[in-house]
Amino acid sequence: MAGFAPVRHIVGVAAPLLRANVDTDAIIPSREIKGVAKTGLAEGLFADWRYLAAGSRMPDPSFILNDPRFAHAPILLAGANFGCGSSREHAVWALGEYGVRAIVAPSFAPIFRGNCVSNGIIPVVLDAATILAIADAGAPAAIDLPTQTLVSGTITVSFDIDPETKVILTEGLDAIDRTLRQGDAIAAFHAADRIARPWVYLESIS
Amino acid sequence: MTNPRTLLTKLWDAHVVASLSAGEDLIAIDRIFLHERTGSIALRSLAASGRHVLDPGRVFAVTDHIVDTLPGRTGSRVPGGDVFLDATREETRKAGIRLFDVQDPDQGIVHVISPELAIVLPGVTLVCPDSHSCSQGALGALAWGIGSTEAEHAMATGTLRMSKPKAMRVTFDGRLAPGVTAKDMALALIATHGAGGGKGHAIEFAGEAVRALDIEGRLTLCNMATEFSAVTGFVAPDEAVFAYLDGRRFAPRGAAWEAALATWRTLATEPGARFDREIAIDASSIEPMVSWGTSPQSSVPISAVVPPARIGDAESHARALDYMALDAGQPLRGIPIDAAFIGSCTNSRLSDLRRAAAILDGRRVAPGVTAIVVPGSSAVRRAAEAEGLDRIFTAAGFEWRMSGCSLCFYAGGDGFAPGSRVISSTNRNFEGRQGPGIRTHIASPEMVAASAIAGAIADPRVIARVEAL
Ligand code: SF4
DSSP: SSSSSSOOOEEEEEEOOOOTOBBBBHSSSSGGGOSSSSSGGGGGGTTTHBSTTTEEEEEEETTTTGGGTTTSSEEEEEEEBBTTTTOOTTTHHHHHTTTTTEEEEEOOOOOHHHHHHEEEEEEEEEEHHHHHHHHHOOOOEEEEEETTTEEEEEEEEEEOOHHHHHHHHHHHHHHHHHTTTTHHHHHHHHHHHHHHHHGOOOOOOO | OOOOOOOOHHHHHTTTEEOOOOOOEEEEEEEEEEEEHHHHHHHHHHHTTTTSOOOOOGEEEEEESSOSSSSSOOOOOOTTTTHHHHHHHHHHHHHTOOOOOOTTTOOOOOHHHHHHTTOOOOOEEEEESGGGGGGGGGGGOEEOOOOOOHHHHHHHHHHHEEEEEEEEEEEEEEEOOOTTOOHHHHHHHHHHTTTTTTEEEEEEEHHHHHHTTTHHHHHHHHHGGGTTTTSSEEEOOOOHHHHHTTHHHSOOOOOHHHHHHHHHOOSSSTTTTTOOOEEEGGGGGOOOEEOSSSSSSEEETSSBOOOOTTTTTTHHHHHEEEEEETTTTTSSTOBOEEEEEEEETTTTTTTHHHHHHHHHHTOOOOOEEEEEEESSSSHHHHHHHHHHHHHHHHHTTTTESSSSSSSGGGOSSSSOOOOOOEEEEESSOOOTSSSSTEEEEBHHHHHHHHHHTTTTTHHHHHHHHEEEE
């Protein structure tokens, strides 16, 4: 079972949301999380900024994604420490459902970054000056994961991404399936560890 | 001769199941804790994929995030909240996972009850789909927050795929001045080195001032590691930790306890071990801290003023001041507040409540200030009531509640009056964290108590000094 469709090339509008420390409460406020599901979240995306009043659905024209040029942009240009705060994966599910396929930021909060990879969203790390230049030029961007390059107008940059993340994203691999193939190693670890650290292992209740 | 090892390396090496490609390891996970807000989805999704929980005996769940905290509660007052509670009940029952539900005497905030019940132990790996899981590093564990999908992975396989974080040591030399707490240590660290300062690192908190903290103080300090962008934080376990755990519900007993102790006593960084980064802070120079902006790094000593923007920071600085309705140069002390909140996994344990109550004893909350205290667990609540702390709080004009996350964050149910300025013993002052338009100032429980009395942000040491006269 694949976790998500493989992601290799992303082409499209890049919406600039150039604020540092955008937290997951801002990406999706807790009150917008209404069901035990990974879907139905796009409407609540950035609700505090996107709508004029809490609970309303009147678009705030000053918010970037309400600018018709940037609506449903597949690429988000962001500030440092993007996705900090709560671990809620809803932030990534909401972004994905809205149509975001890649986020370009100087840095990501670690749990958020992991959640992106789990859901097929590319976390691209570039320095702040380059991100600003891309935003200022305002051209659409093309991200090619296999070659680790981003092209936008006259700007061409390469970016680093660890090989494991690259494989997972480009193949659309399900991490659980991959790990379950290590079943023997896991069983062997537990057998030895039960002897070394018996206090770690607890009785089951059922 | 092997190289001297950091505690991080010892904890990591003890859990490597296999080395994967590219510096990634498969790491054994000893404990998984779930709460209803994010855990319910992980359990549902795992069940829907046809997979099962590898070892349910080492998975725990609690209802804390959206449970009602008013006395006589039955469920949630968050719109749609009962759906999360019901899903958690159903899925934990089907999977054979222990659940501490609303009425359970052991119910409470996950990071408060896990140490209370000795679910977290020195040397274990513990994960929870909650960013403040790092709190539990206070017991000498490697504990960190994950996403829901990773929680599924941990439950199904008993492992996670991870790269080893870089090692950072933060040493607090010297002693804290009276009236200065673990919360102030955390805020001073983040204010000095920035909210991104711990990025990519696991932090060992060390030094005389850390050793001198009791377990509850260490939990407060480690709690804020995630606000420093660290993967986690921890303190090497010592005799204080072992004494704390001895006899608690899930702690080993008898021969197993002795064997565990022998192992736990080896859990320290070896002399000469190399860290990727070291930070030293003079603990004696730390003052009670309070935040003025919308990130924990926007914190200053109580004697300071709202600082001017730094270079390159003008836009976000202006935005924060606009949200907080403050001006640069304005003294923090004396800013009028509308509400005071004591609670959360940062500062809601018995010692927190005792220190706040000592300030409130015989005094009254200023007119017009809404004041609420929410014990971190049902056990804390009982212990506080046995000491009469609840009566001190209520006599002072605080509302005394049932345990849970409560007003630490806004989920659409309970909230402060729109636009309120709140002084709060919590960990996050983000825009909207405690409700749309709510202006949060984070501080220690004693500063919250002192400010509630003054009706404005106040230095808790002033009241202590008056007392001494
Ligand atoms: S008390 Fe607040 S910070 Fe702690 S787990 Fe609950 S919601 Fe999160």
